[in-house]
Amino acid sequence: MRAEVLKGHLDGLLLATLASGPRHGYAIKEALRAGSGGQFDLPTGTVYPALHRLERAGLIRGSWSTVNGRRRRSYALTPAGRRTLSEERSSWREFSAAVTALLGDSPWPAAT
Amino acid sequence: MAGRNVSDFTSRDPVADYLAAVTAKLAVPVAARVAITDELRDGLLEALESHQGRGCSHAEATAAAIAEFGDPATVAAAFGPELGAVQARRVALGLLVTGPLVGLAWIVAVAVNALPPWRHQLIGPWLALPLVGVALAVAGPALGLTVATTGRLSRRLGPVVHLATLPLTAAAVAALAAVVADLTLLGIISGHALTSPGSPVWALIVLAASASLTRVTVAGRAACRCLATRAALT
Numbered sequence: 001m002r003a004e005v006l007k008g009h010l011d012g013l014l015l016a017t018l019a020s021g022p023r024h025g026y027a028i029k030e031a032l033r034a035g036s037g038g039q040f041d042l043p044t045g046t047v048y049p050a051l052h053r054l055e056r057a058g059l060i061r062g063s064w065s066t067v068n069g070r071r072r073r074s075y076a077l078t079p080a081g082r083r084t085l086s087e088e089r090s091s092w093r094e095f096s097a098a099v100t101a102l103l104g105d106s107p108w109p110a111a112t
Numbered sequence: 113m114a115g116r117n118v119s120d121f122t123s124r125d126p127v128a129d130y131l132a133a134v135t136a137k138l139a140v141p142v143a144a145r146v147a148i149t150d151e152l153r154d155g156l157l158e159a160l161e162s163h164q165g166r167g168c169s170h171a172e173a174t175a176a177a178i179a180e181f182g183d184p185a186t187v188a189a190a191f192g193p194e195l196g197a198v199q200a201r202r203v204a205l206g207l208l209v210t211g212p213l214v215g216l217a218w219i220v221a222v223a224v225n226a227l228p229p230w231r232h233q234l235i236g237p238w239l240a241l242p243l244v245g246v247a248l249a250v251a252g253p254a255l256g257l258t259v260a261t262t263g264r265l266s267r268r269l270g271p272v273v274h275l276a277t278l279p280l281t282a283a284a285v286a287a288l289a290a291v292v293a294d295l296t297l298l299g300i301i302s303g304h305a306l307t308s309p310g311s312p313v314w315a316l317i318v319l320a321a322s323a324s325l326t327r328v329t330v331a332g333r334a335a336c337r338c339l340a341t342r343a344a345l346t
Binding site: 024025026027029030043044045046048049050052053056057058059067070071072073080084 | 134147148150151152153154155157158159162180181182183184186187190191193194195197198201262263264266267
């Protein structure tokens with residue numbers, strides 16, 4: 001699936017991958033791919049700028065560690081990030097329910 | 113990877129070549145370049161190990177990892193708006209910190225020497241002083257806009273923050289306004305020195321003028337860099 005399709009949802013999806021705990025950039029990208037059944041397979045390199053943007057907005061916090069002799073940056077949700085994720089989830093539930101109601105197979109109400 | 117594969121990278125370390133190809137396109141300070149390189153390298157090696165774990169040879173795993181990361185130009189372009197925002201924010205914060213210091217230096221110089229503005233007089237070269245006020249009136253909102261669109265407030269501003277060039281434009285405007293203010297003050301004090309008799313405390317005037325001269329240089333360069341980055345994004 002092309003990255004453009006995710007526009008507007010990428011921030012929420014990235015935050016969701018961190019809901020269960022900190023991850024590094026590649027693990028976040030893999031969580032997106034695996035969690036979507038392979039639908040959201042973004043070029044890995046483009047995930048990092050999005051993470052930096054979320055960090056600048058105060059929604060995630062990055063920290064360096066050393067793993068296997070190389071520097072690794074891992075990200076965790078901040079309290080503001082948790083609140084935003086919760087809002088994104090509520091908003092998505094309302095939006096998807098409305099779209100499902102309109103695009104589903106059930107007949108539309110008769111026009112008056 | 114669009115238009116490029118592992119064989120296009122000529123050294124014995126395709127990962128290093130790939131990282132060099134990405135970061136060569138990023139106009140960032142050395143520390144930021146090192147941080148980005150380290151982070152991408154870790155991700156690439158994770159991807160490489162993941163492919164090796166699925167039975168690929170080292171060469172196959174390297175090629176697959178690089179392909180997975182995306183074309184260097186695409187990755188560098190994805191960093192563009194983010195790095196532009198960081199650059200604009202750095203310029204704005206620099207101006208916010210130095211502005212009061214430069215202003216204070218001038219106020220002290222004017223007050224101690226009882227220069228015309230201190231006596232509520234705008235005469236001779238001091239007639240140009242309102243131009244400083246106009247410049248500050250432009251710089252203030254531009255700085256506010258830059259800081260708001262590049263920090264935590266940006267989440268609440270909605271679609272406006274998706275204009276990647278906005279913070280760079282605002283930061284460049286603020287920096288240019290600071291240059292105008294400083295050049296005006298330098299022109300005024302030069303005119304005053306040439307036309308007014310008396311023995312002012314030159315040390316304070318030289319201090320204020322040096323502060324302005326430094327800021328003209330730094331803010332001028334910062335404005336040019338912001339505009340160059342902005343042009344690269346459009």
